[in-house]
Amino acid sequence: NAGVTQTPKFRVLKTGQSMTLLCAQDMNHEYMYWYRQDPGMGLRLIHYSVGEGTTAKGEVPDGYNVSRLKKQNFLLGLESAAPSQTSVYFCASSGRLAGGLSSYNEQFFGPGTRLTVL
Amino acid sequence: LAKTTQPISMDSYEGQEVNITCSHNNIATNDYITWYQQFPSQGPRFIIQGYKTKVTNEVASLFIPADRKSSTLSLPRVSLSDTAVYYCLVGGPAGNKLTFGGGTRVLVKP
Numbered sequence: 001n002a003g004v005t006q007t008p009k010f011r012v013l014k015t016g017q018s019m020t021l022l023c024a025q026d027m028n029h030e031y032m033y034w035y036r037q038d039p040g041m042g043l044r045l046i047h048y049s050v051g052e053g054t055t056a057k058g059e060v061p062d063g064y065n066v067s068r069l070k071k072q073n074f075l076l077g078l079e080s081a082a083p084s085q086t087s088v089y090f091c092a093s094s095g096r097l098a099g100g101l102s103s104y105n106e107q108f109f110g111p112g113t114r115l116t117v118l
Numbered sequence: 119l120a121k122t123t124q125p126i127s128m129d130s131y132e133g134q135e136v137n138i139t140c141s142h143n144n145i146a147t148n149d150y151i152t153w154y155q156q157f158p159s160q161g162p163r164f165i166i167q168g169y170k171t172k173v174t175n176e177v178a179s180l181f182i183p184a185d186r187k188s189s190t191l192s193l194p195r196v197s198l199s200d201t202a203v204y205y206c207l208v209g210g211p212a213g214n215k216l217t218f219g220g221g222t223r224v225l226v227k228p
Contacts, residue, residue, distance in 0.1 A: 004161075035218075042205060043162070043218045090161050106152065109161025 002026055004110035006091050012116045013081045021076040021113050023091030030095040032074035033107065034066060036087040043090060049074055081117045089113045122206045127223040136193040138222050140206030143187050151182060151189045152207040156221070162205060166191070201226045
């Protein structure tokens with residue numbers, strides 16, 4: 001049981017380049033989230049998904065797109081990277097486990113992707 | 119969105135109890151209160167969650183007064199390994215209601 005995994009762990013882009021961050025979870029969770037964390041700051045929600053095929057905007061969605069074609073995967077895309085998008089990106093998932101032992105609000109986080117845009 | 123306010127930082131010593139208070143004046147009826155711990159270069163990790171009164175698990179206690187406008191995370195007998203940033207999270211099942219506070223940086227000294 002790997003939990004939440006993120007690919008890649010590090011990436012350097014030039015301004016204007018595009019890339020996709022992949023998040024995968026093996027806990028059969030309904031909800032998945034993408035956050036960004038700037039140095040010394042808290043986490044800010046970019047986009048989230050409440051189920052396969054559905055996505056919604058969070059607090060800071062501009063410049064990002066997401067897709068959830070499969071329940072276990074949540075992709076975050078940057079179409080034209082900007083230096084302001086330099087950050088650490090965390091993916092998380094949550095859901096009610098069998099037996100109702102876990103609340104929706106308990107999120108399990110991946111190890112993060114450190115992105116630098118030059 | 120339920121906005122949260124926490125102290126920016128606090129220092130403590132090994133073996134002491136650490137209490138961190140989070141204010142969430144506009145918490146909604148369906149909102150839960152959840153605390154996370156984050157070490158450098160790692161994703162946050164769930165500590166404890168509650169809705170009202172007191173909740174205790176093997177690592178912490180969470181105190182929530184009747185009006186639910188604040189909550190206090192209590193870490194008993196901290197050790198050096200408890201040095202981390204602690205986040206107060208208020209929200210419900212819908213993703214757009216999840217709000218991380220600014221976090222409290224706790225430094226445990228020997």
